[in-house]
Amino acid sequence: MSSISGTNKSSRWSAVRKEIGRAGGALLISLIVTFVIVLLTSKDPLGAFEQLLTQLPQKTRTFGYWIDDVAKLTITGLAFSLVFQARQFSMGVQGQVYIGALAATYVALSPLGASWAGIPLGIAAAMLAGAVYGFLPGIAKAKLGANEIVSSLMLNYVAIELCNFLVRTNLPKPQAGVLTTNDFPDSAVFPMLVDKTRIDLGLILAIVAVLVVWFAVYRTSWGLKLRLVGHNARFAEYSGIKSTFIMVSAMTASGALGGLLGSMFVQGQTYGKLTVLFEGNLAFEGILVAIVARSRPLAVPIVALFYGYLRQGAQLMNIRTDVPAEVIGVVTAIIILLVSSSYSLAFLKRLFRRGVATAPTPAAAAGAAK
Amino acid sequence: MTELFLTVFSAAFFVTIIRTTTPLLLATMGGLVADLSGALNVALEGMMLIGCLTAVIVSVYAPWYVAVGAGLGAGALLGLVMAFFSFRLKADIILVGFAINILAAGGTVFALALATGGDKGTSINLQSKAVPSVDLSFLDAIPGVGPVLTAFLSGHSVLSWIAAFIVFAVWYFLFRTPWGLWLRGVGEYPAAPEAAGIPVNKVRTWSLIVSGALAGLGGAQLAMFNYVGxxxxxxxxxxxIALGAVLLGARHPVGALIAALLFGAFEALAVVMPGLFNEAPAELIRMIPFIVTIAALILFSVRAQRALALRGVK
Known part of the structure; x- marks a missing residue:
């Protein structure tokens, strides 16, 4: 996932160009596949694609949906980037979101939530809860050797069921039987930044998070150790780095980001309350964002901008045409498959000639963009 | 409380356990085959889901066995896709698995909306078929134990019987055939079989295909027997959960069978409890398999580490 960037500036730029080319190529291929699917299934394929690709910035309201989605995608992308940098495939962001949201909800619905402390305390509680939830699979892996992929996936379901249970039984509800809590007091809901949109404090939190994660990974000794461990854990261990400590701390920090995302969901303008299954599988979209951004914190928001556009464009297409929004899952899957593999046009050609599979040359990979 | 005991020790509850276990067991066997070949199949979830939908849609137009076959085929195809991207195109197998899960989550809803003409929730307006259950009521004729045997053995899905056979087949394949030895060798230490001339990636590809086929079959059972639609x-x-059952079962077919039965029993409990008590925390009961899996994961990792330490390997 990670790579230690060379000092040579021109080589770094050519690497960046190569990555952009591969990502753009993957996006193009996935859009073509989606277009073929829409063409085969829709009565008005061109209209559907117009909705998907051009309508989002036309209205302030839909523009707000986009930016709100970008903020959330950025946070989940950062959370996955941190663990991928350490080469840990912890998939626990979803669970951290639910646990963080629960913590934020308990703060917001307590007397503290009605005071000025509602927002900062809610965020802090959510991040703390998320950090603990990220720490658990980390420590289980470091001390006991438990596979972090399986344990973090299990913790996701535990968190979802816990959230369902507490919403149904314990948390105050407007009426019996509904699976949502009371609305939070205004002092616990993030203020709007742009009037009559969903753009709220979450956007600022996302920008701050990008800068903090970038600084931590590229400008601190912890970050250097993190990248070394991700690159070659054994080498890092030999050079005196406590690789287990680095792994666990990366997973804990990633958990704090997941918890923050939980607070952004329930305290944001979109909800302002806790609803069961509020997260709608957004957390796992961070995998795509992190992979395409090559786990670079500064690239994460850029990828999130593009991907959020597609996601929200798909929602518009869903409402206004006969194409369901879920078709975007095809785009996501194809992009992940292509970007995480060593695909290139030259490779595809060779494949059709049934040639021998070898790693493609960098030049061939760069050619994939065209 | 007595009501709960009466329910749990009834034949009907046993039949419920078998019903809830079967999809899980098939997926667990799929996970086991992939895991033993060294390819952790995190896409079981997506393969099952696509197996479910394929089986339901095909069953509208074809007999039930064709639909079951289609679910199986869809899973196998996904296994092939997974193998292609991870071995041919050198993508990380975990990421490929999640790509398939994401594809399944979105793609099934999309395909469902197309098949039903806009309904994104259920296939309720599709006339899908069910897998028939096996009627063994002739066992009644046996004096003494006949009615008991009937109560316990009759009424299971055809696929439950097939699943039981598959556990035996997987065990026989893994421990009594040369290919099973290859597969375990590839998972244990790929360099050695590679040196011995065994095509490592080919073995893994086939194990992923079989893994997908079993998960797809589990999906067919889920959507054509446990729920119809x-x-x-x-x-x-x-x-x-199936991934967890593989680990809880100590990566052995019989152990995996027991683990799947255990998880199936918890699911069955979560099904019957709300009918018995008004305030039964079904969410908390559904949580149990996940927590048990984590505990088992830690337990077996500790044991494995201790075994390594005993052999003097760091």
Whole structure:
């Protein structure tokens, strides 16, 4: 996932160009596949694609949906980037979101939530809860050797069921039987930044998070150790780095980001309350964002901008045409498959000639963009 | 409380356990085959889900056995896709697995909306078929134990019997055939079989195909017997529970069978409890398999580490 960037500036730029080319190529291929699917299934394929690709910035309201989605995608992308940098495939962001949201909800619905402390305390509680939830699979892996992929996936379901249970039984509800809590007091809901949109404090939190994660990974000794461990854990261990400590701390920090995302969901303008299954599988979209951004914190928001556009464009297409929004899952899957593999046009050609599979040359990979 | 005991020790509850276990067991066997070949199949969930939908849609137009075959085929195809991207195109197998899960979550809803003309929740307006259950009521004729045997053995899905056979087949394949030895060798230490001329990636590709086929078969059981019809996200984490069952079962077919039965029993409990008590925390009961899996994961990792330490390997 990670790579230690060379000092040579021109080589770094050519690497960046190569990555952009591969990502753009993957996006193009996935859009073509989606277009073929829409063409085969829709009565008005061109209209559907117009909705998907051009309508989002036309209205302030839909523009707000986009930016709100970008903020959330950025946070989940950062959370996955941190663990991928350490080469840990912890998939626990979803669970951290639910646990963080629960913590934020308990703060917001307590007397503290009605005071000025509602927002900062809610965020802090959510991040703390998320950090603990990220720490658990980390420590289980470091001390006991438990596979972090399986344990973090299990913790996701535990968190979802816990959230369902507490919403149904314990948390105050407007009426019996509904699976949502009371609305939070205004002092616990993030203020709007742009009037009559969903753009709220979450956007600022996302920008701050990008800068903090970038600084931590590229400008601190912890970050250097993190990248070394991700690159070659054994080498890092030999050079005196406590690789287990680095792994666990990366997973804990990633958990704090997941918890923050939980607070952004329930305290944001979109909800302002806790609803069961509020997260709608957004957390796992961070995998795509992190992979395409090559786990670079500064690239994460850029990828999130593009991907959020597609996601929200798909929602518009869903409402206004006969194409369901879920078709975007095809785009996501194809992009992940292509970007995480060593695909290139030259490779595809060779494949059709049934040639021998070898790693493609960098030049061939760069050619994939065209 | 007595009501609960009466329910739990009844033949009907046993039949419920077998019903809830079967999809899980098939997916667990799929996970086991992939895991032993060294390819962790995190896409079981997505493969099951796509198996469910394929089986439901095909069963509208074809007999039930064709639909079951289609579910199996869809899973196998996904296994092939997974193998292609991870071995041919050198993508990380975990990421490929999640790509398939994401494809399944979105793709099944999309295909469902197309098949039903806009309904994104369920396939309720599709006339899908069910897998028939095996009627063994002739066992009644046996004096003495006949009625008991009938109560326990009759009324299971055809696929439950097939699943029981598959456990035996997987065990026989893994421990009594040369290919099973290859597969375990590839998972244990790929360099050695590679040096011995065994095509490592080919073995892994086949194990992923079989793994997908079994998960797809599990999906067919889920959508054509446990529930008749498709609901979005109807697998609800069963693919991941299956991954846990593989580990809890100490990566052995019989152990995996016991683990799958245990998880199936918890699911059956979560099904019957709300009918008995008004305030039964079904959510907390559904949580149990996940927590047990984590505990088992830690337990077996500790044991494995201790075994390594005993052999003097760091």
């Amino acid at each position: 498709f609901t979005r996200d109807m697998t609800a984490g069963r693919g991941f």
